[in-house]
Each structure stands twice: as structure tokens, then as C-alpha cells.
Amino acid sequence: MKNISDSEWKVMKVIWSKPPMLASEIIEKLSEETDWNPKTIHTLIRRLVTKGVLKAEKEKNYYSYYPLVSEEECVQAETKTFLEKCFEGSFNVMISNFIKGDKLSDKEIDELEKLLESKKSR
Template identity: 45%
Template sequence: MEKNIPSISESEWEIMNVLWDKAPQTANDIIYSLQESTDWKPKTIRTLLDRLVQKNVVGVNKSLRVYTFYPLYTQDECQRAETESFIKRIYGGTLKSMLVQFIQEDTLSNDDINELRFILNKKPKKQ
């Protein structure tokens, strides 16, 4: 069964990456982590965190004195949902057209080509 994962903005991805790296974390933990790599103010980070909670992408444990936050979806689930959304928006839902464009335009090394062949050969054919 496919989970219906809400769309996540680029800024929200930054917060999710912090939580996927280690969870649960307090808002202050997340702010501390992000202030090392961004110039965001604590209020901005708290707003993004609240948005993720409202979207049901991040859960909150309210049983402790200080609330802690944790992801409700795995990084893989969110990446897959984002990829499907991208393919629908840009390539009309066809993975093949996206792959063909990337393969034709990108300079792939022999190792890359061999790895792609290996992956395709391993994949079972649909009846």
C-alpha cells in the first residue's frame, strides 16, 4: 500500500535531514544543528518545524518536559514520493522519458553504464 506523503519544501527537507540523522530531538537541538549550516533565525526554524508537524510529516512527543520531534516517514519514503512527484510534473509521469534524457545528455563513465546494466538485468520483467 502506497503512503500518501505530503509535499515537503526545500527548507523543510533541511529539517527532515537533521531528524533523519538523529531522532528524537528538541527544537533547540534542531536549531543548533541548522545554525551551523544555514543563516536561519530560530523563529524561522520553529515555523518550519511547526509546518512539518501540521503536515503530519513530523511527530511530537509531549510527554516530556521539553517536547521532542521525530520523523513519521523514512528518508527513503520521502525521496520516493518526491521523485514520483517530480516525474509526474516534469516528465508526464513517464520514468522512461526521464531516464532516456539523462542517459543521452549525461556523460556516463563505463562504470556507471555497467552498474546501470547490472541493475536493469537484475530487475524482474513484468508479464
């Protein structure tokens, strides 16, 4: 999957929330969250179509936009890119760095332990 910029990610979040969506609906939603003008949003939508992340389907005088990849797939791809860029692909180094540098509550530690135990028992 091609990299999605932070701005494109915001567009995708809107579309994943309620697909399919018209450009006008995407613009309306993003106008509540950003100060982008409609032309900027149209440009971002076109880029996502070009990247193969969105599908544009013409219906009468307008287009409906459908995600071609799930949010989960994008999160996985972004996570992999982040790991490779910052931690040479090592999940262990990332977790170690996170735990050393962050103040975790007892509740967060318990949650991490439960996640690890459930992964171990599989």
C-alpha cells in the same frame, strides 16, 4: 503525503539522522549548515508537524520530535512528483532524457546495467 519544501526537507534530513530530537538540537545542527534564525527553524518544524510528517511529543518543559515518515518514503513521493511534473509520469522518458543529456562514465554505465539486470532477474 503532502509536499515538503526544500527548507522543510533540510529539517527532516537532520531529524532522520538521529531521532528523536529536541528543537534546540535541530536548531544547533541547522545553524551549522544554514544562516536561518531559530524562529525560522521553529516555523519549519511547526509546518512539518501540521503536515503530519513530524510528531511532537511533550516531555516536561520541551518537545521531542519524531519523524512519522521515513526518508525512503519521502524520496519515493518526491520522485513520483518529479516524474509527473517533468516527464508526464514516464520513468522511461526520464531515464532516456538523463542518458542523452549527461556524460556517463563507463563505471556509471556498468552500474546501471547491473541494476537493470538485477531488476530483470526478479
